[in-house]
Amino acid sequence: MKIQVPKGTQDILPGEVEKWHYVEAMMRKVASQYGFQEIRTPLFEHTELFQRGIGMTTDVVEKEMYTFEDKGKRSLTLRPEGTAGAARAFIEHSYAARPQPTKFYYIGPIFRYERPQAGRYRQHHQFGVEVFGSPLPIADAEVIILALDLFSRLGLTELTVKLNNIGCPTCRQSYRQVLIDYLTPRADNLCADCRNRLTRNPLRVLDCKQDGCGAIVANAPSITDHLCQDCRDHFSRVLDYLRAAAVRYEVDPKIVRGLDYYTRTVFEIVYSGLGAQSTVCGGGRYDNLIETVGGPATPGVGFGMGIERLLLTLEKNGCYLPGERGPDLYIAAIGDAALEQAFAAMYGLRQAGVHVVTDLMGRSLKAQLKYADKIGARYVAVLGEAELAAGQVQLKQMQGGEDWVIAWSDLADWLTEKLGLEANKEEVR
Ligand code: ATP
Ligand code: MG
Secondary structure (H helix, E strand, O other): OOOOOOOOOOOOOOOOHHHHHHHHHHHHHHHHHOOOEEOOOOOEEEHHHHHHHHOOOOHHHHHHOEEEEOOOOOEEEEOOOOHHHHHHHHHHOOHHHOOOOEEEEEEEEEEOOOOOEOOEOOEEEEEEEEEEOOOOHHHHHHHHHHHHHHHHHOOOOOEEEEEEEOOOHHHHHHHHHHHHHHHHHHHHHOOHHHHHHHHHOHHHHHHOOOHHHHHHHHOOOOHHHHOOHHHHHHHHHHHHHHHHOOOOEEEOOOOOOOOOOOEEEEEEEEEHHHOOOOEEEEEEEOOOHHHHOOOOOOOEEEEEEEHHHHHHHHHHOOOOOOOOOOOOEEEEEOOHHHHHHHHHHHHHHHHOOOOEEEOOOOOOHHHHHHHHHHOOOOEEEEEOHHHHHHOEEEEEEOOOOOEEEEEHHHHHHHHHHHHHHHHHHHHHO
């Protein structure tokens, strides 16, 4: 039997992984410029953390978690999102006792049992940021702007920020009843999932993608009309900050987000050309999460960004993404003595920063040159018996075809200068 990757997962191979390095490096750079520090939490946590943090009646907890019992009979779950683990770490390491805010970011795999399709996988990756400790609207605006800044540095500008305010537990409670009163007489026309949600988690009906439910939801009372004054003020300040930063946004009262921990601001950043899986980034404020999972009352706001969806979006937009890169130098050594000398010299060349490889396959000179071309080497050095005796090396530029003969002892300096010049040229691009 041929063993393949599990459904909904994928290998990231050379040629593709360079794109990941590139976007991840940009994420780290932007996050650190905004004052965020990286946190790495385990890929699995106690199941209870997600049940309490995300909420028992959410799709993620009800249907999408990879939960298993380990040999010690503990119930563990592969993380289905990054915020709950970050919140647990915040509590566990007493971050509340330090000067606030606490600004964490993370990059890594996320696991959800979903129906795989383009842009939707069972293992995907997220870049996420969390600001713990600030209840102020400026923190909401900062995380939204961070995400947009990252997109724009990657060359993406055709994105829309959709925001909503889903209120605090107090005002949401009264809206909840209004919504139930509206939906109950129409329940027969809702999908089976939504009929179930109606009593358990009616706000989730607003988020349903089924056409029948969408039609009912279109005329549903809006949460915007049921917010308390504090929630209203908070939202209008968030919008002020976004306007001040010239951010294009759209207020969309139908955005409620899939996780229970959100309060007040929720947002999604969508790219119109990505089909059904158009949400590249989703986030919001979660003022009760830390308390819900056992910590001191601490507000928070953050987002999670799907890296696979981001890469799809960058590709669709023709944005720059790096590809595979061959070595700077291939040393074609002919004969044992030359190969030994080349082998010893490569150590020094690599220390000097040169990306260099030689023959590990016992190929003929002709086959080595063909191979060097195939892997995209920029220069080839030929070192045979005659060159060895003369203390020289023949150098050939693969693209452009120039040739040189230089002293073997000058090779490292010659190359670093050459490559340095080319590297400078590349920077102008
Ligand atoms: P969706 O509505 O598309 O299911 P979500 O609301 O479940 O998204 P979040 O929990 O907000 O997603 O996760 C943040 C981001 O992670 C999403 O905006 C998306 O870019 C990405 N994402 C979520 N689930 C998946 C998945 N199964 N495969 C790939 N990316 C995903
Ligand atoms: Mg989902």
